[in-house]
Each structure stands twice: as C-alpha cells, then as structure tokens.
Amino acid sequence: MSLPVGADYLSILRHLVALYDTGVTEGFSRDDVVYVARLARLDLEPSEVDLYAAQLGSILDHVAAVTGLDTTAVPATAHPLELANVLRPDTPGPTLPRDEVLSQAPHAEGGRFRVPPILGEAP
Amino acid sequence: MTENGSAARGWETVVGLEVHCELSTVTKLFCSCPNAFGSEPNTNVCPVCLGLPGSLPVLNARAVEFAMRIGTALGSSVEASVFHRKNYFYPDMPKDYQISQYDAPINVGGHIELADGTLVGIVRAHIEEDTGKTTHVGGGGRIHDADYSLVDYNRAGVPLVEIVSAPDIRSAEQARSYVTELRAILVATGTSDGRMEEGSLRVDANISVRRAGDAEYGTRSEVKNLNSLRSLGRAVDYEAARQIGILEAGGTVAQETRHWNEEEGRTSSLRSKEEAYDYRYFTEPDLVPLVPSAEEVAAVAAALGPLPAARRHRLAELVAADGAPAPVDQLATVVGLGLDDLVAAAAGAGADARLALARASNEAANRPDEARALDPAAFAELVKLEAAGKLSATQSKSVLAAMLEDGGEPAQIATRLGFEALDPAELEAAVDAAIAAHPAEWDRYRQGDAKVAQFLLGAVMRSTRGRANGKAVAALLEARRN
Structure with a gap:
C-alpha cells in the first residue's frame, strides 16, 4: 500500500487506519517490550508483555508506513509547527512559596524534598 | 607514577574533557526563576522547573546569546539546533528527563590554544539545563550507604553549556591548562563566573592510555567529581598509572565511570549498573528549533571583546x-x-x-x-x-x-588608617634608634651579613608601626654603613 506524493493529512490518516485493521504486529519483539519496560521501571506480567508487543508492533508498523511515501520533494522539519526561535527575555518572575511546594511531596526535611536512598550517581 | 615515568616506559596518556559551565544569566533556562547560587533550598522554583503537569518551557534569549558567544570564542560553527529530552530516573530532575541538545547542537567544532601552544580541538558546545542538588544523609554522606537523600531544585533548570573537547590532551598539566584557558574565555566573554569551588564549572575527564605511536585509542574511563584543578591533575595521573598497571599485568581496562576521591587520592568504580544507560533521546516537543540568522551570529562575533x-x-x-x-x-x-x-x-x-x-x-x-x-x-x-x-x-x-x-x-x-608617610627626619631618627638599640646586629650588618638587614628593618617597622617604607629604610641602612 502506498500513498501518492502530496497526500494530505486526512488521506495519511485513512491509510494508517487501514493498516491498523490488518493487525500487522511484526517488528516489536517480546524482548523489546521487556527492555523498554525495564527502562521505564514497569513490572509487566507475561501476558501483558504479549499484549504490548502486539500493540506496540502495530503502532510501529503504522509509523513505518510513512517510509513508503515518496518524500524527496518534502523539506526536512524538526518540528510540526512552522516556528523557530521562540524566546523570552531574561527577566525574573514569581516563584512558588516553598511551604506550598514541599506540602505536595510525600516527605520533606530541612526545606528539601526527602527521597529514598539513591543507588549510584547521577547518570 | 609520574607522567615522565610512564612516558619513559613507552605509554602515552590521552585525555578528553567535558566541562559543564553554568551561565551567568539572571533567570533559569526555561523559566523565569532566579538563577542564583546560595539561596535557601527550594526557594527558586516554579511549576516549570519542578516539572509540574501542564507547565511549558520557554527558552531564555540571553542563555542563547551566551552560548553563541562561547561558541564564537571557541571558533565553533554556530548552527541551527534542536532540543532533546534525555530520559532517566534520578531524583535530581523532577521531570525524569533533562532537556539537552543531542544530534544538532548549537556550536560545532572549534579549538582552544593552550599556554604552551598546543591546540585542543572542541567537538561541540551545546546548551542544556542543570539538575537539582542531592545530599545523601546517613552512611557518612556516601551515596551507597545513605539512609535517604534530600533534594534542592534551585539549581534544576539553570542554564549550562557543556563543552566537549577532542581527546587531544596528553598530560595532567595540559588538562589543567585547558580548563584554566577555558575558564578565562568564559569570564572574558561575560558568560560565566567560572568558579569551580561553587560548581559553576564542573569537569569530567575521559582518560585512557596507549603505547606511544599507537593509532588506536585505549579503552577509556570517565572520571567524575573533579572539583578543582588540583583534583583534575591528580586524577589524570592516578588513572593513567592505574590503567598502565592493569595493561602491564596483562589485564584489560573496563570502560566505566569512576569517582575521584580527593582525600584518598584515588578513583573507584561506581557500583556497576544493571545495564548501560539508554537515555531514549527524543526531540523535545515543547520547544521549537533554534535557528540563529547569519546577522545574529555576526553581531555576537562583532561584540566579542x-x-x-x-x-x-x-x-x-x-x-x-x-x-x-x-x-x-x-x-x-x-x-x-x-x-x-x-x-x-x-x-x-x-x-x-x-x-x-x-x-x-x-x-x-x-x-x-x-x-x-x-x-x-x-x-x-x-x-x-x-x-x-x-x-x-x-x-x-x-x-x-x-x-x-x-x-x-x-x-x-x-x-x-594612620598611614601618614614618615617625613625624612622621622624616618632617619627611627633608623638611628634601631641601630643604637641593636649594636651587635649593627656590627654584623656592617661586616656584610645581609640577613641582619631584615632584622633591623623589622625593628624600624615595629617602632614606626609599619609606617616606614621598606625600600627607604634599606637605603638609609646602606647609607649609614658607608
């Protein structure tokens, strides 16, 4: 399945929906899921690993459909908005009251957030 | 082992430095909280730097200008750049990611010329935000034995430029010289106060050794916690000697992060991670690209003193x-x-x-x-x-x-302060009084014992409560001798 050059967003969307219905799930293994889950500190049941492998695989397949498009005439972009250089002046503004900030944390001590012991240095 | 000792045995030390420099802006990188050192903990915080849901970062124009100044001073090419999220779990960033620049940094290339004339290449100098400050409580303040940790987010979001050198540094002395020169450039461009003791300048060293003449680099270790030029120099020498010891004994150097302990004068391996870090960099969707115009780049260069x-x-x-x-x-x-x-x-x-x-x-x-x-x-x-x-x-x-x-x-x-200069008559009187009070010393002085001059000078200084001019006293003593 491929889209014509210059396809509008709506036709791309229709294309992706059509792909989703085919249930393509190759391209994301159980090992990939286990690895990503560990990076995200998620503890998954084996059945969840299978479920997410299938779902993440189909999402990746949808995105991969874009590679089927001929984009030679499309300039590369770093952001969907056609904006650059959004800046603010270096002038100070209000800060939050510390008591209010710390009251939102499970534990605080001496004006600081108190967290469980850390294993290892900052990456 | 000294650098000369290892060089004599055919080893060459190779060092690349990563220097994190805090910019002297008024506010943080992505929010309008004050960028101030030494404030009460967690008083310079807001929804953006605390990572509260719904908050959005907006880039500080002065931080961008400062980064461009640094790049220009280093001879970098100032380019269009993009911000990325560097994802990791550590309580020094409440968002669980740090906004940094990844594959499209603002400054690319460049060099620093050391005092000895050596050119050290610059790979990149990119913008990123600083992290909060953690304090480990219990276990003697050591990280692995701590009972818990305390976090202050005043520093979270402070603008940094990370300057990455090429592995062109060949000794502890050159490493210190590089940081000294870089600090001078930062101060000269008005972009940072360059104070290592306050953490405005933080240095990580990538250190490896190889046989002199080898084209390939050896396996490097990354040494952290270098809080002074002295620590940097000692760590380079220590780490090179350690690696040479391993290699000469037939072992292999592990690629790892090591912690410099200033009191013990040695590096130690940090607890091995369960896996290498995978930061899952992706483009920061809340920030648009930074595309300096040729005019802006030229204006920064022209304004550089x-x-x-x-x-x-x-x-x-x-x-x-x-x-x-x-x-x-x-x-x-x-x-x-x-x-x-x-x-x-x-x-x-x-x-x-x-x-x-x-x-x-x-x-x-x-x-x-x-x-x-x-x-x-x-x-x-x-x-x-x-x-x-x-x-x-x-x-x-x-x-x-x-x-x-x-x-x-x-x-x-x-x-x-009562520092009226003595008039010549007063001075002469004070000198004569000192001579009269110390006849034995005066004799030795007259016989050519130059060391006694200091004693006589001290006597005059005491009697005049420091008001005498040392050179004038020395001249008078000399005149009296002849």
Whole structure:
C-alpha cells in the first residue's frame, strides 16, 4: 500500500487506519517490550508483555508506513509547527512559596524534598 | 607514577574533557526563576522547573546569546539546533528527563590554544539545563550507604553549556591548562563566573592510555567529581598509572565511570549498573528549533571583546615596557579574573604597570568581584602612592583591602588608617634608634651579613608601626654603613 506524493493529512490518516485493521504486529519483539519496560521501571506480567508487543508492533508498523511515501520533494522539519526561535527575555518572575511546594511531596526535611536512598550517581 | 615515568616506559596518556559551565544569566533556562547560587533550598522554583503537569518551557534569549558567544570564542560553527529530552530516573530532575541538545547542537567544532601552544580541538558546545542538588544523609554522606537523600531544585533548570573537547590532551598539566584557558574565555566573554569551588564549572575527564605511536585509542574511563584543578591533575595521573598497571599485568581496562576521591587520592568504580544507560533521546516537543540568522551570529562575533590570549599579550607589552619580561603567572591570573582592564587603566593614568599588575594579581585577585568594581582612578592613585614611597608595600596592601571592602580614595583611607608617610627626619631618627638599640646586629650588618638587614628593618617597622617604607629604610641602612 502506498500513498501518492502530496497526500494530505486526512488521506495519511485513512491509510494508517487501514493498516491498523490488518493487525500487522511484526517488528516489536517480546524482548523489546521487556527492555523498554525495564527502562521505564514497569513490572509487566507475561501476558501483558504479549499484549504490548502486539500493540506496540502495530503502532510501529503504522509509523513505518510513512517510509513508503515518496518524500524527496518534502523539506526536512524538526518540528510540526512552522516556528523557530521562540524566546523570552531574561527577566525574573514569581516563584512558588516553598511551604506550598514541599506540602505536595510525600516527605520533606530541612526545606528539601526527602527521597529514598539513591543507588549510584547521577547518570 | 609520574607522567615522565610512564612516558619513559613507552605509554602515552590521552585525555578528553567535558566541562559543564553554568551561565551567568539572571533567570533559569526555561523559566523565569532566579538563577542564583546560595539561596535557601527550594526557594527558586516554579511549576516549570519542578516539572509540574501542564507547565511549558520557554527558552531564555540571553542563555542563547551566551552560548553563541562561547561558541564564537571557541571558533565553533554556530548552527541551527534542536532540543532533546534525555530520559532517566534520578531524583535530581523532577521531570525524569533533562532537556539537552543531542544530534544538532548549537556550536560545532572549534579549538582552544593552550599556554604552551598546543591546540585542543572542541567537538561541540551545546546548551542544556542543570539538575537539582542531592545530599545523601546517613552512611557518612556516601551515596551507597545513605539512609535517604534530600533534594534542592534551585539549581534544576539553570542554564549550562557543556563543552566537549577532542581527546587531544596528553598530560595532567595540559588538562589543567585547558580548563584554566577555558575558564578565562568564559569570564572574558561575560558568560560565566567560572568558579569551580561553587560548581559553576564542573569537569569530567575521559582518560585512557596507549603505547606511544599507537593509532588506536585505549579503552577509556570517565572520571567524575573533579572539583578543582588540583583534583583534575591528580586524577589524570592516578588513572593513567592505574590503567598502565592493569595493561602491564596483562589485564584489560573496563570502560566505566569512576569517582575521584580527593582525600584518598584515588578513583573507584561506581557500583556497576544493571545495564548501560539508554537515555531514549527524543526531540523535545515543547520547544521549537533554534535557528540563529547569519546577522545574529555576526553581531555576537562583532561584540566579542579581545580573548584572553590577546589580552595577556596586551598586558605583557604594557608591563614589559620597563625592559624586564612580564611575570607570566600574574598575567594569567589577572586576565583570568578579568582585572586586566583595571591594570591597563592604572598604567594609562600614569601608574607603574608592573606594580599595578602585582597588586591586581595578589591582593585584588583574592576578591575579584570587588576588584572588578574598583574605581580605576583610585586604584591608579594607590599604585602611584606606593611607587612614590608615600605608602610602604604593607600599607598599600592594607589600603587596597579597605578599598575593596568599602571603596573610597586611597589617600583618605591611608590617613584614616594612620598611614601618614614618615617625613625624612622621622624616618632617619627611627633608623638611628634601631641601630643604637641593636649594636651587635649593627656590627654584623656592617661586616656584610645581609640577613641582619631584615632584622633591623623589622625593628624600624615595629617602632614606626609599619609606617616606614621598606625600600627607604634599606637605603638609609646602606647609607649609614658607608
């Protein structure tokens, strides 16, 4: 399945929906899921690993459909908005009251957030 | 093992440095919280730097300008850049990611020329936000034995430029020289105060060794916790010796992060991670690209004043006008602290350049902030008073200390401190009294024992409570001897 050059967003969307219905799930293994889950500190049941492998695989397949498009005439972009250089002046503004900030944390001590012991240095 | 010892056995040390530099902006990188050192914990925080849901970062224009200044000073190409999220779980960032630049940094390439003429390549100098400060409680403050940790987010979101060098550094001395030169450039461009002791400048060293002549680099370790130039130099020597020891014993060096312990003078492996870090970088969707125009880049370059190497040269010429070479250490100190304009202004006002340089590199250098705010005319006047013998060196230093403390005119301060210069008759009387009081010493002095001169000088200084001019006393003693 491929889209014509210059396809509008709506036709791309229709294309992706059509792909989703085919249930393509190759391209994301159980090992990939286990690895990503560990990076995200998620503890998954084996059945969840299978479920997410299938779902993440189909999402990746949808995105991969874009590679089927001929984009030679499309300039590369770093952001969907056609904006650059959004800046603010270096002038100070209000800060939050510390008591209010710390009251939102499970534990605080001496004006600081108190967290469980850390294993290892900052990456 | 010294560098020479390892070199004699055919080893070469290879070092690349990553320097994190805090920018001297008024506010943080992505929010309007004050960027201030030493505030009460968690008082400079807001929804953005606390990572509260719904908050959005907006880039600080001055931080961008400062980054461009740094890149321009390093000879980098200033390019269009993009921000990325670097994802990791650690409580120093409440968002669980740090906004940094990844594959499209603002400054690419460049070099720093060391004092010895060596060119060290710059790979990149990109913008990122600083992290919060963690304090480990219990277990003697050691991270692995801590009972819990405390976090202060005042520093979270403070703008940083990370400057990554090529592995072109070959010794501990060059590593220190590189950081010294980089710090001078940062101060000269007005982008950072460069204070290592306050963490404004933080250095990580990638260190490896190889057989001299090898084309391939050896396996490197990354050494963290280098809080001073001294630590950096010691760590480079220690780590090179450690790696050589392993290789000479037939072992292999592990690629790992190591922690420098200043008290023990050694590095140690951090607890091995369960896996290598995978930061899952992706484009920061809340920030748009940064695309400086050619005009902006040119404007930054045009506004950049002379860089440290050129300023050292200018100052050296001023000082060496009297025929003797300028003291290299004093030049580096004064330019490094941005006090060269003060010295040049004093010289321009007719003060002795060499004496002005000496005062600026010692007494004034201890309080660089106050020294940079000194009235150049008052500083010039002080140097003139001392050069004319109206203030002794000791008195001059005391007056300068008072000027750094409260400002003011040197002559008035001297009067207030009771530093009226002795009139010649008083001085002669004091010298004669000292001679009369110490006949044995005076005899030894007359027989040519030069060391006794210091004793007699001390006696005159005591009797005049430091008001005598040392050179004038020495001249009088000499005159009395003949």
